[in-house]
Amino acid sequence: MQPRAHVTLEDVARAADVSLATASRALNGMRVTPQLRDRVLAAAEKLAYTPNAHARALAGASHRTVGVICHDVTDPYFAAIAGGVMRVAGDNDLLVMLASTFRDPEREIAYVSMLRAERAPAILLIGSGFEDARWERALEAELKPYLDGGGRVAVVSRHRSLKVDSVLPENRAGAAAMARALLDLGHRRFAVLSGPRALTTVADRLGGFRDELAKAGVALAPTDIVEGPFTRDGGYGAMSELLARGSTATCVFALTDVMAIGACAALRDHGLSVPGDISVSGFDDIPIVRDLTPALSTVALPLQRLGEKAMELALTENNGRRRRLLRMGGEVVLRGSTAKVGS
Amino acid sequence: MQPRAHVTLEDVARAADVSLATASRALNGMRVTPQLRDRVLAAAEKLAYTPNAHARALAGASHRTVGVICHDVTDPYFAAIAGGVMRVAGDNDLLVMLASTFRDPEREIAYVSMLRAERAPAILLIGSGFEDARWERALEAELKPYLDGGGRVAVVSRHRSLKVDSVLPENRAGAAAMARALLDLGHRRFAVLSGPRALTTVADRLGGFRDELAKAGVALAPTDIVEGPFTRDGGYGAMSELLARGSTATCVFALTDVMAIGACAALRDHGLSVPGDISVSGFDDIPIVRDLTPALSTVALPLQRLGEKAMELALTENNGRRRRLLRMGGEVVLRGSTAKVGS
């Protein structure tokens, strides 16, 4: 038998010798005489029928695929959060569409637009916003009509002007706590490995760290801050740059664990020991840092739970009022990569 | 102005005072008088119009979202491959839908089914198949009609009976090469940390390793093989089990780097040093293993390229003939986690 390009409901109905309407009802579990239902189901089975999701969505049936947009799926930070999202989605019998923007704002807008077009019931934005008015307006222009059309949106991390449900990691206070912990270890000369300034996460973490240092009378000079991409290689490069500048810091704070990992590699390659010659700490507590040698000191975020909460927010009604889940995580975890100064 | 739930093309056409057809053509860049086009574009902009992807797909326009199904996005192995897929997809102006089955065969089928329903132009299966006849039949039953309907499918890793384009990592020969390398280091007593037997990848890697050992007259007893999940904790558990059994192996081969990482952690927790007390090697060469201490010896796979190739296969015509990209990677990379025996 030459297979047809697409088996349609009409084919099934014809094979079962019933009407389109009956076939549809039988397949969707509505009230139909058992005998007819069996005929329809058998026909569908035999023809390997798969309903056309587009036609179905167009005809009004809501569909069950939510969209998740993150910056980079290869980054363990996002992977862990996405894992949490998927767990909850799975429990709710939802399919998850994971998109990766690779930190290209344009692409982020494009993905939102396409998810809108797909009429996804919910869109999750994982990862901080950009502090860029033009981008914010564009994103808002996409999201507004989506929300008005009944779409649900939730974000993890701070987006300045988005009036949507948010899960907010304790970036500022966490960084401040880390500053205190590091000060307590006796450090007075610090350096920071930063990510792109335009990210709200960078602003929050850097601000929290610097302000806390300032409270203790320790200044952070502009030259003590090196900016690089939020990647392992970005951390490696930033650390190398710092070394090249002849930094005298006894402790380096990387704004993410991934950067910290790169920094440790750079230090190792330069023959410096961690924490013997220099202490290193990160932020996020991605799973792998426990298995490094030395294990990385960091500010812990409950990554999986961040994702779970975001999905839950998107799944429950908010009555048009923005909800915020604050103070998620932010505990300092001191491991082997930081030591008392001079010890 | 009270926003409508959905702005449709008809709204735009009305606002621009043109026909539906003209509005459609203007939006899709077909020949339309500049003046009319501008009117349409302006109206669309003002109304924040987004075409309904379902209606568009239904009306025949092919859409540009390919599906990628992997076992676990939080696993760096899959993340790296997915990264490659996305790179090529991005170059071709395609959107990528990443799904994670969490190694649930049922869910894998469900995702394929839903991608079929979405009429995705291509489906990529990343991750080895299960050696389970029932599952294979079910998957084939989903894929066959999809392929007949013009869908494109490509897989990374071996699927016993799937007649689709494949990218095949050099699992068997790679494992054999690792066996030789380890033998060359003087090891004679081995243990293997294995994953679920039902995975073809496990069969290939385990088989390649064991056979090569056998060639050298070294036997691998059933008790030298411990099975666990393909996760960090799975590796930790398997290694602990091995230790509890009082293994005398001088070298442990984990079937994946992720398991090897867990194994190293277990060893560390038991006060054993790597490679001093015992050598450890993995498989995959995921990016992080370079940054471990000691760096992990492993069999390198060009993960990103695996993904790129799979996407390329799915994007190019195969004239109905199955193509296979063989011998991808498989180079042994000896780093610090393996040492000469007795040294």
Place this chain on the structure above:
DNA sequence: ACCGGCCCTGAATGCGCTTTCAGTAAGCGC
């Protein structure tokens, strides 16, 4: 000035499905 031909526009059709609406047969009370 007239006609053929070209290009652009608009009306209409259909993609595959869900759902309303009307219709028919069966079941019940009287």
Place this chain on the structure above:
DNA sequence: GCGCTTACTGAAAGCGCATTCAGGGCCGGT
């Protein structure tokens, strides 16, 4: 046995868009 309710089934409308088919300007050619 007749009329009415109940329970399914089938015909048909329409979801939003791309596209075909005709029709109507406008051009150049003669």
